[in-house]
Amino acid sequence: MNKYIKKAGKAAVTLCIITSTAAVSHILTAGQSTSTGNVPQSQIPYCAVSPNLPEEIIFAGERYTLTQQDRRERLDREILAFTYSHINTMLQIKRANRLFPIVEPILRECGVPDDFKYLMIIESNGDINARSGVGAAGLWQFMEKTGKEYGLEVNSYVDERYHIEKATRAACRYLKKSYTDFGNWMTVAASYNAGMNSISKRVNSQKQQNAIDLVLVPETSRYLFRLLAVKCIFSDPVGYGFLLKKHDLYPPLPIKSKITINSAVESWADIAKKHNLTFLQLREANPWMRSSKMPNTAGKSYTVDIPDAKALHYNPSNTKPHNPKWVLK
Numbered sequence: 001m002n003k004y005i006k007k008a009g010k011a012a013v014t015l016c017i018i019t020s021t022a023a024v025s026h027i028l029t030a031g032q033s034t035s036t037g038n039v040p041q042s043q044i045p046y047c048a049v050s051p052n053l054p055e056e057i058i059f060a061g062e063r064y065t066l067t068q069q070d071r072r073e074r075l076d077r078e079i080l081a082f083t084y085s086h087i088n089t090m091l092q093i094k095r096a097n098r099l100f101p102i103v104e105p106i107l108r109e110c111g112v113p114d115d116f117k118y119l120m121i122i123e124s125n126g127d128i129n130a131r132s133g134v135g136a137a138g139l140w141q142f143m144e145k146t147g148k149e150y151g152l153e154v155n156s157y158v159d160e161r162y163h164i165e166k167a168t169r170a171a172c173r174y175l176k177k178s179y180t181d182f183g184n185w186m187t188v189a190a191s192y193n194a195g196m197n198s199i200s201k202r203v204n205s206q207k208q209q210n211a212i213d214l215v216l217v218p219e220t221s222r223y224l225f226r227l228l229a230v231k232c233i234f235s236d237p238v239g240y241g242f243l244l245k246k247h248d249l250y251p252p253l254p255i256k257s258k259i260t261i262n263s264a265v266e267s268w269a270d271i272a273k274k275h276n277l278t279f280l281q282l283r284e285a286n287p288w289m290r291s292s293k294m295p296n297t298a299g300k301s302y303t304v305d306i307p308d309a310k311a312l313h314y315n316p317s318n319t320k321p322h323n324p325k326w327v328l329k
Contacts, residue, residue: 050076051083051240057228060113060185064212064228071212071225078222078229083240088125090244092230093237095126097249097322099139103168110172113185118230119192120171122223128162128287137161138287140171150174157294158302162287186224187211193223237326246327247316253285254311262301265294276309 053076056065066075082089096117103117123141124130131137135144138161144154150170152160160166171192178188178196182203190211191199202214212224233240265271268289272282283289285305296302321327 048084051079053079054232057231059228059231060115062185064186066228074221074225075228078225079232079240082226082229082233086242089233090242092121092126093234093242093244093326094248094250096121096234097319097326098252099126099128099164100322101252102164103139106165106168107172110169110176112172112175115185115231116171116175116189118227118234119189120168121230121234122226123192128164138167139164140167142167142170146174153300155290157291157296158288159290160288162290164287166288182209182211184210189227190214190216190220190224194220234323235325238328244327246321247319249319249321249326251314251316251319253305254308254314255285255305256308256311257306259304259306260301261294261296261304262299264296268292268294271304275306277307281307281309281312 053066053072055067056063058064064071066072099120100117103120104114107114107116120126120139124139126139128139130139130141132141136142137144137147137159140161142150142152142161144161147154147161147167147170150173152163152166152170154161160170174192175188178191179185181196181200182188182191187199187203187210194217199211199214202216203209203211206214208214211220215221216224233242237244261271268282269279269292272279275282279292282304285307294302
């Protein structure tokens with residue numbers, strides 16, 4: 001168990017499943033087994049058990065007691081949502097194995113707490129091509145105006161909101177600016193969802209310095225506890241019923257080399273072909289490419305990642321877990 005999360009009770013979650021051939025429950029249990037060792041019988045195809053909740057959690061170096069009624073119930077809702085939203089949560093963990101090795105060093109270099117990688121997860125589910133209905137894009141879900149404000153190029157040919165490194169650095173600039181205003185990281189997280197001005201008004205009117213104690217719009221109120229819930233689950237996926245093996249995780253893309261482009265590109269497909277790649281493979285390694293060409297009238301310099309064409313046919317058994325706690329031993 002992660003040292004920053006103190007568990008309450010025994011098993012975190014139990015799932016009961018009836019097979020199609022026999023009415024016998026198969027229990028996937030994390031934590032201590034029952035004293036009798038007997039497997040309960042179920043007459044329904046699926047039965048869900050409420051996960052146990054931590055008594056406290058440390059987020060970004062700040063300690064939060066979670067036995068307080070409102071906090072406990074808000075966290076309970078989000079942990080239930082993530083625990084039983086199996087597809088999304090499973091994909092988040094799988095994708096994190098590819099993303100966290102890139103994002104963690106940038107957060108550290110920029111002086112942003114490591115826990116903000118979980119904010120990236122709740123923003124986009126770890127889907128680098130995520131785009132919301134209102135136009136927020138990429139892992140950190142920047143709107144076009146905000147992305148440009150924080151130094152990202154956004155147009156029909158290049159959209160750096162989809163650039164992992166550049167978008168992460170832009171997010172760090174936002175987070176650090178917000179921390180200068182609010183002085184605690186939970187309120188910074190709230191401002192990422194609702195905006196600095198909105199949170200500042202609520203801090204002043206309600207005379208509370210930490211967003212966790214503010215009356216917020218439902219979306220932002222849930223946002224904070226979704227953040228805590230993801231940290232809980234990522235710290236102990238098995239304990240919440242997510243039983244992954246190392247070959248289930250997505251490995252980092254094998255980048256063989258980098259090239260510099262400082263002129264117009266008539267066809268990205270031609271460049272891909274020179275490196276024995278398809279345009280699809282080149283674009284997956286460089287999702288900021290938003291067109292099959294790039295005029296580049298300003299003569300800007302772009303670094304393009306060239307994946308190893310042979311290594312893209314990876315052997316899943318060679319995948320290494322970024323965090324050993326994510327997989328079964």
